[in-house]
Amino acid sequence: MKQGESDLPPASPSQVVSPQTVNRLSLYLRCLRRLQELRIRRISSLEMARRFDLSATQIRKDLAQFGEFGIRGVGYDVDQLTEHLCTLLGLDRRHRVVIVGVGNLGRALSQYLGFNSGSFQVVAGVDIDPRQVGRPAGGFRIGHSADLAEIVSDSKAEIGVLTVPAEAAQENYDALVAAGIRGVLNFTRARLQSVPEVPVKDVDLRIHLEEMAFFLRE
Amino acid sequence: MKQGESDLPPASPSQVVSPQTVNRLSLYLRCLRRLQELRIRRISSLEMARRFDLSATQIRKDLAQFGEFGIRGVGYDVDQLTEHLCTLLGLDRRHRVVIVGVGNLGRALSQYLGFNSGSFQVVAGVDIDPRQVGRPAGGFRIGHSADLAEIVSDSKAEIGVLTVPAEAAQENYDALVAAGIRGVLNFTRARLQSVPEVPVKDVDLRIHLEEMAFFLRE
Numbered sequence: 001m002k003q004g005e006s007d008l009p010p011a012s013p014s015q016v017v018s019p020q021t022v023n024r025l026s027l028y029l030r031c032l033r034r035l036q037e038l039r040i041r042r043i044s045s046l047e048m049a050r051r052f053d054l055s056a057t058q059i060r061k062d063l064a065q066f067g068e069f070g071i072r073g074v075g076y077d078v079d080q081l082t083e084h085l086c087t088l089l090g091l092d093r094r095h096r097v098v099i100v101g102v103g104n105l106g107r108a109l110s111q112y113l114g115f116n117s118g119s120f121q122v123v124a125g126v127d128i129d130p131r132q133v134g135r136p137a138g139g140f141r142i143g144h145s146a147d148l149a150e151i152v153s154d155s156k157a158e159i160g161v162l163t164v165p166a167e168a169a170q171e172n173y174d175a176l177v178a179a180g181i182r183g184v185l186n187f188t189r190a191r192l193q194s195v196p197e198v199p200v201k202d203v204d205l206r207i208h209l210e211e212m213a214f215f216l217r218e
Numbered sequence: 219m220k221q222g223e224s225d226l227p228p229a230s231p232s233q234v235v236s237p238q239t240v241n242r243l244s245l246y247l248r249c250l251r252r253l254q255e256l257r258i259r260r261i262s263s264l265e266m267a268r269r270f271d272l273s274a275t276q277i278r279k280d281l282a283q284f285g286e287f288g289i290r291g292v293g294y295d296v297d298q299l300t301e302h303l304c305t306l307l308g309l310d311r312r313h314r315v316v317i318v319g320v321g322n323l324g325r326a327l328s329q330y331l332g333f334n335s336g337s338f339q340v341v342a343g344v345d346i347d348p349r350q351v352g353r354p355a356g357g358f359r360i361g362h363s364a365d366l367a368e369i370v371s372d373s374k375a376e377i378g379v380l381t382v383p384a385e386a387a388q389e390n391y392d393a394l395v396a397a398g399i400r401g402v403l404n405f406t407r408a409r410l411q412s413v414p415e416v417p418v419k420d421v422d423l424r425i426h427l428e429e430m431a432f433f434l435r436e
Contacts, residue, residue, distance in 0.1 A: 018271045022432045026425050053236045090431040097427070104329065108322035113407060114424030119431060159430055183430045189331060199433050201426060206332030207244050208421045209315070210307055212377055212401045213337060214240045215417050217308040 017065070019201075024062050025085055027054075032082040044075035091119040098157035098181070099125035100172050101164030102132050102142050105187060109161060110138035124155040128168075145172070152179040159183050166190040173200065235283070237419075242280050243303055245272075250300040262293035309337040316375035316399070317343035318390050319382030320350050320360050323405060327379055328356035342373040346386075363390070370397040377401050384408040391418065 031052045035043060049056035063069050063081075066088055070076045086092050097115060099106045102125045109115055110122045122138050128145045135142050143151045151157075160176040162169055162184060169190035176184055177198045184200045186192055194200045249270045253261060267274035281287050281299075284306055288294045304310050315333060317324045320343045327333055328340045340356050346363045353360050361369045369375075378394040380387055380402060387408035394402055395416045402418045404410060412418045 017432070019429065020271060022429050025432070026428045029428070030422070030425070053238060088432070089428055090435040091428060095427070095431055095434065104322050104326035108326045109423070111322065112423060114422060115427065118424075120424065120427050158434060159427065182434050185426055185430055199430075201430050203423075203426045204248070204332060205327070205330060205421075206336075206338065207248070208403055208419060209313070209333065209338050209377065210244045210247070210309060211237065211240050212403055212417075212419050213308040213313055214235070214243070214306070216313065216376060216400050 021062055021065070022089070024058065025089055027052075028059065028062070029082065029085045029089065029091075032078055032085065035078045036082060041078055042075050043078060045070065047075070086119075093119065095120050095159055096123045096155060096157045097121065097159045097161055098123065098148075098152055098155060098176075099137075099161045099163060100145070100148070100176065101162065101168070102127045102137050103163060106161070106163035107137050109163065109187075110140075115161075120159075122161075123157055124151050126151060128164075145175070148175050149179040152176070152181055157181060159185065162186045162188055164188060173198075239280055239283070240307070242276065243307055245270075246277065246280070247300065247303045247307065247309075250296055250303065253296045254300060259296055260293050261296060263288065265293070304337075311337065313338050313377055314341045314373060314375045315339065315377045315379060316341065316366075316370055316373060316394075317355075317379045317381060318363070318366070318394065319380065319386070320345045320355050321381060324379070324381035325355050327381065327405075328358075333379075338377075340379075341375055342369050344369060346382075363393070366393050367397040370394070370399055375399065377403065380404045380406055382406060391416075 031048060045056040045059040048054065049059060060070070067084070069081050069084060097120055099110045099122055102110065106125060110125050114120070115122050116138065124140050124143065125137050126143045126145045126148050127133060132142050133144045158181065160181040160183070162172055164172050166188040167190070169186065169188040170192055173184055173186070173192050173194065177195060181198060184194070184198060186200050186202045192200050249266060263274040263277045266272065267277060278288075285302070287299050287302060315338055317328045317340055320328065324343060328343050332338070333340050334356065342358050342361065343355050344361045344363045344366050345351060350360050351362045376399065378399040378401070380390055382390050384406040385408070387404065387406040388410055391402055391404070391410050391412065395413060399416060402412070402416060404418050404420045410418050
């Protein structure tokens with residue numbers, strides 16, 4: 001990579017990166033994929049900011065944390081930057097996902113294309129309901145929650161998706177930690193007591209409705 | 219409200235606000251609700267930034283766009299700011315939601331607590347599958363997609379949630395527009411041709427997994 005648009009010296013990869021920065025990197029990646037669809041090969045931070053309603057300074061700062069990507073006056077190579085961001089975000093390899101609680105939401109997520117393409121694949125699901133156990137969901141049969149440790153170990157799942165009732169969230173998080181899972185997406189409303197080695201990301205789908213509501217104000 | 223921490227003069231509410239700003243306002247609201255749970259009554263932009271890993275300057279700039287909320291050296295009144303943000307975001311009234319496509323994801327969302335509490339309520343759902351029509355889902359019976367216009371009118375739904383297969387997304391968006399819906403959340407991977415009067419917000423649940431993947435890098 002050539003000398004770039006960077007305002008800041010590159011930081012070591014081990015430096016602490018805030019969840020907000022990761023959020024933005026993920027957003028940039030989405031924008032770049034859109035540019036690839038449109039067959040745009042080069043873009044400046046300014047043009048990217050204009051097109052996707054972002055801040056050019058923020059783009060340059062965020063990317064500069066991880067190296068020097070753009071060429072001053074020429075901009076970013078879309079394909080190269082896409083590849084770099086994929087690597088940065090850990091998306092250059094497949095992550096295996098286990099769904100804990102295969103009700104409507106768990107079942108929907110186990111079949112959701114975004115959870116089963118590119119860097120992610122749902123490889124297992126468990127439920128406590130005997131009527132669910134043994135039924136197919138996505139590409140696997142639902143196991144019993146009591147067998148979680150074995151299922152995680154056999155399926156090599158790294159990410160646990162919690163779609164159980166809120167009151168069962170903590171015990172299932174604890175079980176995922178004991179089973180050796182590395183990170184948890186929490187779709188419940190429960191606030192989990194977590195250990196640093198197994199980070200939790202809370203997902204609140206209401207936020208999408210809230211953003212919509214703003215644009216519907218009278 | 220007293221003279222504030224604002225760096226910028228307040229803008230008129232009619233000014234164009236970017237989706238990214240709305241995103242952040244929604245995030246601030248979430249932080250403030252957390253502070254309310256913790257019974258914290260006052261907070262400075264600096265302390266709020268530190269606690270939730272945000273930028274204090276950004277908080278002040280974002281809020282200053284809409285008026286002057288904080289008191290210099292004292293900070294924000296948590297309850298007051300929460301109320302103001304709710305009003306700003308259009309969350310001070312109930313929004314009615316119709317689910318278009320009541321498969322696993324549509325059914326899950328129709329029962330999801332965040333879609334049925336506070337400012338939102340799922341009031342109707344439609345599907346094209348005759349086996350689904352007439353079945354209960356959440357607090358209503360599923361109607362037929364052919365009756366969408368009448369169902370939207372009768373239920374006074376304002377927001378449409380698209381959870382149909384991607385290839386059916388555009389025709390269902392068009393039908394929602396014709397039925398008088400005011401905004402659409404698109405859970406499909408389709409890129410919709412939309413009209414400015416009926417904005418679309420694309421929801422890609424993969425983003426939550428991508429953020430998790432970053433923290434699992436070796």
